[in-house]
């Protein structure tokens with residue numbers, strides 16, 4: 001199982017996202033948090049910024065859409081250059097149709113679950129997905145504390161993926177740091193989003209390497 005580290009630019013300097021990407025050359029992906037001030041009480045960036053960043057980023061872009069009506073908006077993020085687009089199941093009207101559309105555009109399709117959303121009802125959808133995102137904080141802000149109550153869900157999701165047999169990545173996002181990443185990896189996660197722990201570090205690239213080392217142990 002490969003380990004993938006995806007620093008979240010939510011904790012980077014929005015005035016210089018190209019430098020943020022260049023500061024984490026050891027990262028596998030760059031995680032972009034798109035928020036609409038409706039699905040979550042925060043507003044961040046949209047398609048034009050993703051389009052510009054896609055032109056200069058050293059890493060492929062992993063767009064996490066915390067927005068209402070992803071059915072309508074998600075395909076535009078593939079057009080903007082995202083290699084992976086994740087929608088929230090709580091906001092999506094037709095997850096199967098949307099996942100198929102994203103894949104037909106050539107992107108990876110991800111589906112995210114908030115901490116209170118159970119994973120069990122979605123086992124039959126795994127064949128339509130490239131990634132499952134188990135949120136380990138309530139979405140909306142960086143720098144929140146990791147919710148240990150999400151660990152059993154990561155385990156359940158890993159068991160479901162093993163049963164299903166497909167190559168579905170299992171991402172965790174929220175409060176992931178050198179203190180918490182081992183718990184996530186032990187529970188079965190293989191893709192790790194980290195915002196404040198990476199961009200708040202003196203040496204972001206060294207932190208990426210450290211997170212990878214801990215996750216691989």
Ligand code: DX5
Nearest residue numbers: 008139140142143175195196
């Ligand atoms: C929160 C976002 C996260 C955020 C994580 O809603 O989805 O990607 O950037 O930030 P940290 O790692 O600081 O919890």
Ligand code: ZN
Nearest residue numbers: 033064173193
């Ligand atoms: Zn995110």
